[in-house]
Amino acid sequence: xxxxxxxxxxxxxxxxxxxxxxxxxxxxxxxxxxxxxxxxxxxxxxxxxxxxxxxxxxxxxxxxxxxxxxxxxxxxxxxxxxxxxxxxxxxxxxxxxxxxxxxxxxxxxxxxxxxxxxxxxxxxxxxxxxxxxxxxxxxxxxxxxxxxxxxxxxxxxxxxxxxxxxxxxxxxxxxxxxxx
Amino acid sequence: xxxxxxxxxxxxxxxxxxxxxxxxxxxxxxxxxxxxxxxxxxxxxxxxxxxxxxxxxxxxxxxxxxxxxxxxxxxxxxxxxxxxxxxxxxxxxxxxxxxxxxxxxxxxxxxxxxxxxxxxxxxxxxxxxxxxxxxxxxxxxxxxxxxxxxxxxxxxxxxxxxxxxxxxxxxxxxxxxxxxxxxxxxxxxxxxxxxxxxxxxxxxxxxxxxxxxxxxxxxxxxxxxxxxxxxxxxxxxxxxxxxxxxxxxxxxxxxxxxxxxxxxxxxxxxxxxxxxxxxxxxxxxxxxxxxxxxxxxxxxxxxxxxxxxxxxxxxxxxxxxxxxxxxxxxxxxxxxxxxxxxxxxxxxxx
Numbered sequence: 230x231x232x233x234x235x236x237x238x239x240x241x242x243x244x245x246x247x248x249x250x251x252x253x254x255x256x257x258x259x260x261x262x263x264x265x266x267x268x269x270x271x272x273x274x275x276x277x278x279x280x281x282x283x284x285x286x287x288x289x290x291x292x293x294x295x296x297x298x299x300x301x302x303x304x305x306x307x308x309x310x311x312x313x314x315x316x317x318x319x320x321x322x323x324x325x326x327x328x329x330x331x332x333x334x335x336x337x338x339x340x341x342x343x344x345x346x347x348x349x350x351x352x353x354x355x356x357x358x359x360x361x362x363x364x365x366x367x368x369x370x371x372x373x374x375x376x377x378x379x380x381x382x383x384x385x386x387x388x389x390x391x392x393x394x395x396x397x398x399x400x401x402x403x404x405x406x407x408x409x
Numbered sequence: 410x411x412x413x414x415x416x417x418x419x420x421x422x423x424x425x426x427x428x429x430x431x432x433x434x435x436x437x438x439x440x441x442x443x444x445x446x447x448x449x450x451x452x453x454x455x456x457x458x459x460x461x462x463x464x465x466x467x468x469x470x471x472x473x474x475x476x477x478x479x480x481x482x483x484x485x486x487x488x489x490x491x492x493x494x495x496x497x498x499x500x501x502x503x504x505x506x507x508x509x510x511x512x513x514x515x516x517x518x519x520x521x522x523x524x525x526x527x528x529x530x531x532x533x534x535x536x537x538x539x540x541x542x543x544x545x546x547x548x549x550x551x552x553x554x555x556x557x558x559x560x561x562x563x564x565x566x567x568x569x570x571x572x573x574x575x576x577x578x579x580x581x582x583x584x585x586x587x588x589x590x591x592x593x594x595x596x597x598x599x600x601x602x603x604x605x606x607x608x609x610x611x612x613x614x615x616x617x618x619x620x621x622x623x624x625x626x627x628x629x630x631x632x633x634x635x636x637x638x639x640x641x642x643x644x645x646x647x648x649x650x651x652x653x654x655x656x657x658x659x660x661x662x663x664x665x666x667x668x669x670x671x672x673x674x675x676x677x678x679x680x681x682x683x684x685x686x687x688x689x690x691x692x693x694x695x696x697x698x699x700x701x702x703x704x705x706x707x708x709x710x711x712x713x714x715x716x717x718x719x720x721x722x723x724x725x726x727x728x729x730x731x732x733x734x735x736x737x738x739x740x741x742x743x744x745x746x747x748x749x750x751x752x753x754x755x756x757x758x759x
Contacts, residue, residue: 242535248466250522253430285433288476291450293436378430378522379467 243320253378255283258296260373263387266365270338272300278339282376302337304363306391307399309334309341309407313352327352332382333361333391334407341407342382346390357408358398361391413504414628414635415727415756417446417621423585423712426521427615431465434617435477435517442619443513446631450479453621454509456486457500459493459516460716463528478513492516492681493618493720494742494752500622501641510627517617518716525613525715532746534648545746546610549684550602552655552747557604559656562689564604568595570685571608571710578707583721585612585712608710609685616714618721636727636738636756640668643742643752650747658694661741664753665695676735677702679722681743683709690748691741705729719743723754730758 252260255271259282262269271283271294278289281302286293311331316324329352332341347355348364365371366389375386419441421427421434443450456478462470471488478484487503489495493516500512526544533539556562572592578584595608621631628635644660644667646653678701682688688703697703704710706725709718719742726738737757744750 240536242540244531246463246466246527246531247524248522251428253433254428284476285429286436286476289479289481291436291440291477291479379465379470 250378252373252376253285255285255296256376256378258299259283260376263376263384264368264371264373266368268302268304268335269299270302270340271298274298279337280340281335281338281342300337302335304335304365304388305394306333306335306338306361307404308332308347308355308357308359308361308391309404310357310409311347311355313355329355331355331391332407332409334404341409342384344381344383346385347392348390349392356398358401358404360394360396360399362394363388364390364392411505411507411624412628412637413501413622413624414632414637415620415723415731416623416628416632416635417442417444417448418619418724418727419445420583420618420717420721420724421616422583423612423614423616423714425585425613425615427519431460431470431517431519431617432473432477434519434615435474435515435619438617439477439513439515439619442621446621446623448511448621448631450513453478453511453513454485455500455503455512456484457489457496457503457512457514458486459489459491459496459720460518461490463531464518464520464523464715466522474515474517477515491716491744492742493620493717494723494754495643495719495744497620497622497720497723498641498643498752501638504622504624510624512622513619514622514720515617515619516717516720518714519615520613520715521615529746546602546605548650548747549610549686550605551650553604553609553684553686555655556686556689561656562686564596565592566689567605567609567685568592570682570688571595574685574704574707574710577705578711581706581711583616583712584707585614587707587711605684611683611709611713612711614712614714616712616717618717618724620720620724620727632731634731634733634758636730636758638754639757640670640755641752642667643750645745645750648745648749650749655747656690658690658748658751661691661694661748661751661753664751665739668753668755670695670739670753670755672696673737675701675737675739677705677726677729677738679704679706679708679725679738680741681709681719681722683713683718683743685710687748695739719752723756726754726756730756733758
């Protein structure tokens with residue numbers, strides 16, 4: 230082995246890939262309802278679980294669901310899990326201050342909406358079991374922009390954030406299986 | 410080696426654009442494949458899927474796809490970022506352990522949301538080729554030019570492959586590009602990338618395919634005439650296309666030999682030739698004569714749901730064996746650029 234210091238070569242390779250698609254028909258209905266102020270999902274005809282948004286099938290029973298299985302759920306719910314993210318300046322990151330990334334189990338739903346902001350409470354007081362309600366945008370400012378076919382639940386173009394309702398915490402046993 | 414057979418299968422029609430999600434394409438496809446094998450999903454011993462998150466444009470898209478198999482209660486499963494044919498290879502190896510006797514395999518892809526020329530350029534080495542944005546059509550054009558320069562084929566030969574594919578696809582309800590065309594008319598069309606014309610290129614497709622495998626007597630219980638996998642092998646060549654003879658496919662020749670192909674008669678051959686010149690290269694690599702029954706489904710030029718295309722070749726051969734229309738067949742799948750990685754599956758009836 231030579232003692233000569235080896236040169237480290239670094240090259241940058243910034244990749245940009247474009248994807249364009251319409252929302253699936255199920256998500257189109259979901260967005261239309263959101264703009265109308267309603268949150269809808271699909272209720273499995275076999276097990277009764279409600280998935281928001283609907284997937285077109287129940288992932289537990291693997292049976293297909295359609296708009297005939299559509300049900301409305303509440304805009305109140307429970308924080309199941311959350312992260313306070315301190316942003317690092319990677320390409321495309323627009324956040325500069327620590328922000329909340331919470332999963333909310335809406336009342337009447339059996340799946341969580343991921344990536345939700347929680348406002349009206351200091352970050353260090355956010356906890357699993359916190360009862361929250363949606364902070365809707367004014368109707369004229371709502372759009373489907375934040376909803377995508379490959380999303381994790383963001384509805385930020387319709388619901389800005391969730392805020393505490395002031396109710397006592399949800400009994401842990403009722404949301405435990407949704408903690409990711 | 411345990412005898413393993415294809416006992417169930419299903420595929421979606423290939424379409425230019427499916428509005429449904431990739432999982433929605435898979436849910437009924439997996440259900441149909443299981444139903445054909447008279448199996449409940451809870452009886453499956455191992456599940457393996459092939460798909461590409463770059464194609465879908467979402468990290469962990471392959472995890473959602475698993476919902477089509479029913480992953481609760483928890484199942485034993487795996488995923489390959491490869492064509493579903495390689496997922497079947499993994500399932501076949503898993504069945505060789507001998508402790509389980511059924512497996513579910515699926516492959517799926519929606520090419521419609523992406524720009525395939527951008528996505529597949531990322532498959533190349535990140536130093537020399539990917540930054541250039543060399544896309545599959547350009548590389549296939551270089552391959553076609555090499556064939557012409559070597560005197561191994563003419564542009565008319567390419568067009569004849571396309572005409573035969575489209576003609577064969579007429580009877581395939583799952584095919585996307587079909588119909589009768591004349592070689593002269595096709596040759597009058599402009600080049601897309603010289604010397605390739607549009608008919609030499611595959612369509613951009615969305616689609617999915619599923620296969621159920623079973624071992625030994627279990628296969629005979631589940632299927633009247635199982636399509637037995639007599640051999641399955643895959644071989645890969647050097648990544649850098651400039652270091653290969655693009656007019657030949659030695660990895661296909663070797664995979665076929667290792668899979669037990671001895672040059673004997675084949676009733677049906679399905680090749681993943683996604684560009685028309687590649688069918689000529691693969692025919693030579695396999696030593697097929699001019700009368701060989703190649704791509705009766707229309708092949709990849711008629712329908713190319715990337716990540717499912719290779720496994721569809723296996724289904725097309727298996728269903729002809731199961732129906733009694735064929736006794737012995739060969740299916741081929743490919744991965745990478747310009748036939749870099751090739752898989753050969755020998756299938757036979759009893």
